[in-house]
Amino acid sequence: MTSAIRFDRVHRYFADHAVLRGLDFTVEPGSIFALLGRNGAGKTTALRILLGFLEPHHGYCEILGTDSRKLSPRERGKIAYVGEDHRLYASMRVREAIEFEAGTRVGFRRDFVTKAIDRCAIPLGQRIFQLSRGQRAQLALVLSVGTEPELLIFDDPALGLDAVMRRELLDALIDLLAEVGCTVLFSSHHLHDVERIADRVGILHGGQLIVDATLDDLKSRVQRRAWIGTGTPPPVAGTLCCRRRRDGYDLTLLDVDATTENALTSGGAQLAPPSTPTLEELFLDLTADDRSGIFSASPSDQAHEASA
């Protein structure tokens, strides 16, 4: 069965800066893929290339089996897309927006959408620019899934929403998935939600995926262990991250086995029992720089302190 989405070594530059440096991953039909990354890591760029709004410089991007640059209108009808800003025609009333969607998309289920909007407590006569951010996000979402899409692509759908709205959005998505069973690709900063709902996670960093794994795999293969000993911990294969703590180091390790443990405990060092990092902790380990904090003293000050 062909994959729903396939990125094949996609490169994309802006001026001379490489935003995507060979992005390569696949999303299987019926699964939920969460694309994570820091701000500016290239998530939106990747999604725009996927939808054909941008062309890659090298590589190839396939969506529902077609080259993303050559998407026909009919194929677009199978994809639901909501951008970061939930952009709609601000001057339209809600019911006009429904009519617009109904008119321009095939198989739009007007009753379903109207009922869903009612449940969101959004008045039909209100103009879209008068809606709150959360209401607009919900509206955009509901409208986008008004047909029965095969593929949902959402760029940070919960951006700017409070916890209640986010949960409602999540619930709405779950309802939809339970009903229709489509493929979902979304990017998000709310890793707790991602942990609940994603099948597979990709972390975009430095223009490439540094993680492309199922959540279950991440839970089972990644460990966090405190290392206490003199000097620095020996470099072992599978060390994802090593952070200095007050006494000792915190190691994030992949696929730990007996040899790794032995290597780490050599020379009298101690290794604490393993704990599983949450997705957020893993994300931080992999993508944050090891800085002491933006308000703390600079390294030169610290050195000065140390020598004094």
Next chain:
Amino acid sequence: MNPTHALLSKDNLWTLALTAIGAGALLIAYSMRGFDSMWMFPPRHTDELFATSWIAGLVLGIFAGVRDEVTGTSEYLFHRPLSQARIHAARIVNCAIVLFAWFLVPPIAHWVIEFLFGDLASFGMPSFVLDHWTINAVMVSACAVGLFASTIPTRSILVRVLAAGTGILVMLSSSLLLSGDAVTATGPWLLVHAAITTVFLAGSFANVGKLADDDRPMARLSRVAAGSIVALTVSGSSVLGIALLQEEHEFERRQAHPRIVQTPAGTIHLCDQVRVPETFEREWLEVNEDHVRTGTKLPHASRVGRVWPGHKYGDFGLNTPRFRLDRRRRADNYQAAVDTDTGLVHVAWSAARWSIPDRFEVVGRSQENERFSDDARILHTPDAPDLWIVDSGALWRLRSHGAPRFFQPVALPDGDRLREHQTVHLGDRDILHPLGFSDSSTVALIGDKGVYVIGDELRAAPKAIRSELVQPPSLLLEAVDPDPITPTIAVVDADGEERFRHTFELQRFEETAHGVLTLFWSLLRPPAVQAVTGSFGDRGLATGFSSQPFLDPLVADRRRAWLTFCCIAVGLLCAFGTHRMLCRRDVDANARRFWIAWSIVLGPAGLLSAALFERRRAHADRPVLEIAPPLIRSA
């Protein structure tokens, strides 16, 4: 709701808004000139009505094209199971709706005003709406230009502005093309604008659906369409600029030397402009033995211009009134013009000057309302209530009130025939109205046997007027070859024999400098146009830079073949420069060939346009990077 309806109704708000604003602007512009102008005296290109309609159309087109981009909804619209062409077609339909509304509003407003405040003018008849199309043709083509320019898939505002600027050039050129005998020539005007509209609409379809991306080359079709248009615009504007400069140089050159002039009395004099030492001003002195330039090179003559023959609009055979170019006659109580096709006179009578006309009629001569000949001329008669026309030596008159409503012949004393008429300026003396304030000019009719003036009635002209009449000169000063740098003049006598002929050379340093600069600017003109202009001889194309900016008088009529070849050489040089520049920017071969072709045809304009369009950033070869596998990967 079907897709078309949905696409149209999403833009309801701006459609309505623009309709209202544009209609308002048009109504204001019309009311400034008088609504009757809609029917009878269509606008010229300097008119505010023309400008209003053109701007309105352009704004409409631009707005329709950038609307979704500005509100950020283009992706929302794009991501839909509808083809881009369809979405664009809906935009065009919306524009058409607005244009149609603008077409309807002024006539309806006129009819309403007439209905409420006056008689329904005969000119209000639907057939005369055809004239109204001259303005609307302008709006439609401007809209098409705006739509094309605003949809070019580029992030460069400059490119889009240049493309929109084509519209100005098109308007100017079409006006130039259509200047000549008839004021309206509605038929050709409509055809030209229909062609412009078609070309630009087609171009706009080539634009939609292409991505605007700074980092990738433009789609081939868009480059061909937009690139060509921009190149032509750059070239056209540069030619206009060059023509202006050359005109300046020519003017300066002429100021720097003596002249041969023909006075109203008919005598020919040699005059020199001399600097007066005390004041450093310049003064004209007649050259005599004390102050004559010696040598074989004689001073220059003043330039005598010639009018380009122009088109024959009768060729197009479309049935609209065409009025003679020689100014609409306007007196205190009427405006009148002769329709060149029907030979009938259109008159609008008003109670007083500047008031709205209350009577319109179309009249001919005699009871049968026969047509006037092509030589008929309306006489301007200040303070005289009636309308007088001279035609083939006979005089006709139409009374302002009362029967009969056609021109009646006026008998001249002794069966005289009129030879010509002149406008005589009287200065402070006004024989006809010693007590009143009136125009200090009047019309004198010169017959074989006497001179007459017209007022309330036909009278013999008083001596004061007769003495002001200009005699036909016995010698005529002609410009045999009006070359801008080295013209040739001749003096011809009444029998047509040439008494004197001379070709002028550049003599003094100032003249030479200006002449050389004029030549230099010609090198920057489009080689293709120069080549074409230079191949036609004896056509009288060279009339001067300002009247014919695109045809270079320096090479026209087969003058200066060397200059034509130099221009072509400059074109080839530019093509080479384009090639080098584009190679440095990593532009692909197809695009390179396209721009080299334009550089050969247009010279520097092609090079400039290529530089503008093909940025390094879009074409640069980006490296393929090493891909490290993810740190954590599931199967």
Next chain:
Amino acid sequence: MILRIDPQSAEPIFEQIAFQVKATVARGQVEAGYKLPSVRELARELSINPNTVVRAYDVLEKDGVIVRRKGAGCFTTGRGSELAAPRKREQLRELLQRAATEAFHLGFTPDDIRTALDRALERLQFRGDETRGEEKQENNS
């Protein structure tokens, strides 16, 4: 049936669900033929991916704890307590290990710990089946 999940625990969510169903069945808190919530209901209730619920139900079906009836839903079979046992034993082991370690760090001797454990156990009522228990009334010690 009350099901709770912890998305941040080391255990995959589907396994947590499967285990809890098995544990509930094993405790006898539901009788055979009990209808499990639909995929959609459960996904909604727990705010998780319906696919995950489907996986959990697949595991349960494979292990014979539930049976799927087309058009009707998923029903417990009443079996499965033995499959939950090894898992529960592992949990017990972990629990006690942790408690023992903590108590050790607090400075208690093994005897102290055993006494405390006995007392805690007395409070609970155990039936013949070792895997069930109920809280005793708070009337003796």
